[in-house]
Amino acid sequence: MIGSGGAESALRKAVKAKKKRTRSRFSIQTVNLLLSLLLPLGLLAVWQIAGMMGRLNPTLLPTPGLIVEEFVALTMSGELFYHLSVSSWRALLGFLLGGGIGLAAGLWVGFSYRAERLIDPSLQMLRTLPHLAVAPLFILWFGFDESSKILLIAKGAFFPLYVNTFLGIRSVDSKLFDVARVLQFSRWQMITKLVLPASLPNVLLGVRLSIGVAWLGLVVAEMMGSSSGIGFLINDARYLMITSVVFVGIIIFAVVGKLTDSLVKLLEKRLLRWQDSYKGEGVS
Amino acid sequence: MAAEMLVVHELNKTFATPSGDVIALNRIGLQVKQGEFITIIGPSGCGKSTLLKIVAGLDTKYEGTVLVNGKPIDGPSIEKGFIFQEPRLFPWLTVEKNIAANLSLRKPEVRKRVDELIALVRLQGFERSYPRELSGGMAQRVAIARALLRSPDILLLDEPFGALDAFTRSHMQEVLLDIWQSNKTTMLFVTHDLDEAVFLGERVVIMNPRPGHIRSILPIDLPYPRKRAGHAFQELRHKVLNEFEKVEGPAVDEGAHI
Structure with missing residues (x-):
């Protein structure tokens, strides 16, 4: 004692x-x-x-100094901001659309064995289709305007959230289900107080991967045919052999991609404070 | 005369396995009075946990009669608290929220009861800690508080202190006796530890395996708090042990405890 x-x-x-x-x-x-x-x-x-x-060779590999100069010039003219805002808007809409449906589908399939057998095999088949293979089809169907681009991004953003939400729900500890039964959780409480918090780590991982894929889909969509956006900026500069602009575009993609990823990671850290897992220390 | 809280009569349970049916429980009969402390002891495979799960309503496939408060069981209910071998806390909830679980701490009566229980299991200062920050004994006390919040008529405990070290275990046994004496909750306590069974129970139910059946039920006529080192305690302990040795070698944990 x-x-x-x-x-x-x-x-x-x-x-x-x-x-x-x-x-x-x-x-x-x-x-x-x-x-x-x-x-x-x-x-x-x-x-x-x-x-x-x-x-x-300055046409192939302009110096960092030159790239910075180009960056400043593009920023001062407002061009960069315009293209970036167009791209961000597309990525956001595509992510919200695809990710939202992915989350909903993951929840549905996760909770229902029947739904899993009904739609999971077909979705797994579609998942392996590369962006570049379906982009021409999307353009044929939806034209060159915004909808084809946003749908292409949404297609990419759908799968990581779908797969990870599904996985998260199915990996809830069955021992905790017994506890919830003993404590008389209602069906609704089983979902909101047990399954959703338990699968949150996987869902957030899905969000991170989805945003990453949305960003990748954006590049493909904007390079396929567009008159605005960072992807267009890069493609246009490539035709005109202004390599420094290509570099600026690539760096913008990298920086914004990293920033959004860090944002989700911050969210993860806040929401998953309770997690007790290996943090990568103590092994030398 | 206290009322019968739990009546088990001619209870049989068989598990279907690929190599044929296995009888897990064979003609179990047991009557527990309101407020009684019963310990069930037996080697692994004797069906003691299966019996507890049936009473809890977690396992509804059995033959025979099981009545709690005179009514047949049809699933888990709040009148039957259950404490598992592991704490099984929700890792994403703090201590106080784990205790409240599906009840809202914003309700003043829940808040008040949770605070009382935290004091009862001596966890003040840890209300907002996460399970990963707790030791095994502390986590198990959270689990006990969680079960007690629902004010169960009967508390079912499945080897709850089995994974704890000897010091913590004896402390927890005293905490449990305190709770029992102040709340008069009926206790059904499964263990494979001889000392624990004799230290806690008013009656010790001795079970044996193949097939799982009750060998005998021994009353422990010792006043609480009991002294483990006392002569009477040791005599009763031997009496329980003898019940096992009639069938086979020492199958239960009779290692020295403090």
Whole structure:
């Protein structure tokens, strides 16, 4: 009795001490950030120096300095912002449409064995179709305007959310179902208080992957035929051999993609605070 | 005379397996009075957990009569609390929300009861901790509080302290006795630990396997709190152990406990 009492007060202290430790963790974060920047910054330096020494063909590989100049020019003219907002809007609409239907379908198939047998095999077949293969068909059906692009993005965004929601529901611990039965959960409570929170990690992973795929689908859609958007900017610059603009477009894709991913990761961290899983430390 | 809380009569249960039917429970008969503390002890495979699941309403495929409060069982209900071998907390809920589970903490009466129970199982200061931050004993106490919130008439415990270390286990046994004495909840406690069975129960039900049946039911006429080291305790402990040795070697855990 004394033993367990002592252990508890120690635990209480540990909980308090954890709050104090956050300050020293700040410096660790700074070090980690610097560490992750080392490789890309080194690469950029080598690239810039090689370019200035005339070792690189400027039409194929303009120097980072030149790309930055182009970036500034495109930003000042407002061109970049315009194309970016058009692209973001398309990606968002496509993601909401495809992801939303994917989530709903995943929930439906997850909860019903009959629905699984009815639609999962067909969906798995469609899942393997590449964007480039169906893009011409979408253009034939829906024309060159916005709807074909948004539908192409939606098609891509659908599957990660569908697959992961389905998987999340099916991997809920059956032992917790027994607990819920003993505690007299209603059917609705089984869904909202057990299945949905338990499958949330998978659903959020699905959201992350969906956004990534939506972004990829956007590029394909905008390069197939479009008069605006970052994809158009890249394609247009390619015709005119302005490589620095191509680079600016690619970098914008990378940065925005990374930003949206970080946003979802932040959401994950907030919503999944309760998770007790391996964080990648303690093994050397 | 206290009323019969639980009546089990001529209960049979068979499991269908690929190699034929296996009799898990054979002609079980047991009567438990309101407020009684019953421990069920037996080696693994004797059907003690199966019996508990049937009483809980988690297993409804059986033959015979099982009455709780005079009514046949047709599934889980709030009058029957169940505590599993593992705490089985919802990992995404804090301690207080785990206890409330499907009840809302915003209701003042739920809030009040949850706070009382947290005090009862001595978890003040951990209301907003997540299960991953708790030790095994603390998590199991949350599970007990969760079952008690529904004010069950009968509490069914399936080896609830089996996975705990000896110190925590004896502490938990005392916590459980406190709860029993203050709430007068009927207890049906399954264990494979000889000391635990004698320390807690007013009567010890001894079960044997192949097929699972009740060998005997021994009353433990010792006042609470019981002293494990006492002469009378040791004598009763031997008496229970002898019931097993009539059939086969020591099949239950009789390791030394504090």
